[in-house]
Amino acid sequence: MNCEPSTLEADGIWLQFGNQKILQSVYIKLETGRITGLLGRNGSGKSCLLKSIMGLMPTEWQSVRMNGQFVEKPYQQPGLIRYLPQHPFVPPSLTIQAVFDWYGVNRDEIAQEYALIDKLKNQRIGKLSGGERRLVEILLILKSDSAFVLLDEPFSHLMPVQVELLQETIRQESRRKGILLSDHLYRTVLDLSDSVYYLHPGGRTIRLASPEQDLKDMGYLNY
Ligand SMILES: Nc1ncnc2c1ncn2[C@@H]1O[C@H](COP(=O)(O)OP(=O)(O)OP(=O)(O)O)[C@@H](O)[C@H]1O
Numbered sequence: 001m002n003c004e005p006s007t008l009e010a011d012g013i014w015l016q017f018g019n020q021k022i023l024q025s026v027y028i029k030l031e032t033g034r035i036t037g038l039l040g041r042n043g044s045g046k047s048c049l050l051k052s053i054m055g056l057m058p059t060e061w062q063s064v065r066m067n068g069q070f071v072e073k074p075y076q077q078p079g080l081i082r083y084l085p086q087h088p089f090v091p092p093s094l095t096i097q098a099v100f101d102w103y104g105v106n107r108d109e110i111a112q113e114y115a116l117i118d119k120l121k122n123q124r125i126g127k128l129s130g131g132e133r134r135l136v137e138i139l140l141i142l143k144s145d146s147a148f149v150l151l152d153e154p155f156s157h158l159m160p161v162q163v164e165l166l167q168e169t170i171r172q173e174s175r176r177k178g179i180l181l182s183d184h185l186y187r188t189v190l191d192l193s194d195s196v197y198y199l200h201p202g203g204r205t206i207r208l209a210s211p212e213q214d215l216k217d218m219g220y221l222n223y
Pocket of ligand 1: 017022040041045047048049
């Protein structure tokens with residue numbers, strides 16, 4: 001890559017399983033220095049969209065462009081993009097210290113803010129609780145050296161104080177990265193995001209102009 005990535009656009013994403021249309025010509029744009037929220041009902045296709053942007057899910061059609069240039073397999077481009085899936089992905093046999101070393105992330109720096117990461121540094125991933133493991137995985141992805149980060153439900157399994165701490169880390173990292181944030185903690189997503197997309201069942205994104213009202217109108221929130 002000959003220039004610093006600053007925009008990542010995913011365009012015309014079309015995905016269906018048999019006759020079930022999940023994504024129909026979806027467009028979404030990320031910019032470094034900004035947090036972009038993604039909301040939608042259960043089963044509307046948010047996780048599929050994130051996997052498609054990464055290049056991890058075969059689609060009928062899609063175009064992912066970095067600074068206007070087509071990228072065939074984003075996940076293969078060094079330093080371009082990191083993705084937090086919903087499921088655990090770090091090998092259980094590694095210790096916290098080993099996994100941070102493996103990702104090239106400075107554990108000591110993180111441990112100053114996250115006491116847990118210091119306390120459990122020699123613990124194996126497989127022996128952590130669900131929430132502890134989730135926190136380690138989020139921090140690995142968020143703190144990795146990449147221009148863009150896709151976060152699929154980062155706040156699930158975390159206790160409120162960790163959610164608060166993590167919001168601050170997401171804000172800090174967004175100063176130099178473009179972050180896509182998908183989570184059902186919609187207030188947190190709205191608070192953090194510079195712009196918010198809603199994925200309609202049936203597969204189109206719309207950018208919300210008045211998020212709270214729009215979400216009520218679309219049945220995502222109660223009146
Ligand atoms: N590999 C697959 N094969 C067939 N159908 C799939 C596959 N993966 C996902 N789906 C279907 O695609 C739809 C969208 O799933 P997805 O996980 O993207 O939804 P989501 O918006 O992330 O939901 P949630 O908010 O509940 O996490 C669902 O109906 C799901 O059953």
